Amino acid sequence: MSAHSLNMRILLLPFLLLLPAFAHAERLPLKPYTVADGLPNNVINKIVRDSRGFLWFCTGEGLSRFDGYSFTNYGVDQGLPHTMVNDFLETRKGELWIATNAGMVRFDPKGEPAPHGSSWRARNHHVLQCLR
DSSP: OOHHHHHHHHHHHHHHHHHHHHOOOOOOOOOOOOGGGTOSOSOEEEEEEOTTSOEEEEETTEEEEEOSSOEEEEOGGGTOSOSOEEEEEEOTTOOEEEEETTEEEEEOTTSSBOOGGGOBOOSSTHHHHHTO
């Protein structure tokens, strides 16, 4: 290391140490959501934001879509092959793929289950990783 480089580091050190004192980060409010707010389960496996701004929560009791105000929940009755949702993927075309313990299912871009003929089963949710 040259003497010039060492001198520059020594000169910059006080500024770097004082920088956090002058930097002010805005604190955004955080709100924890639970089943009392509409989630199907308090244990979340994954959270994904889609291209339309919805937040999708993969839980042990189904899939939940959050629009910023309320949750819309999807389970076996709405077309999922299993309640345990492990992963969520939105393709470049806007298709939504949901990985569950019993296979995968494609949801249409409106967030509703796609027709039954358009879903397919996989042995585990790792297949979803291959689609990325």
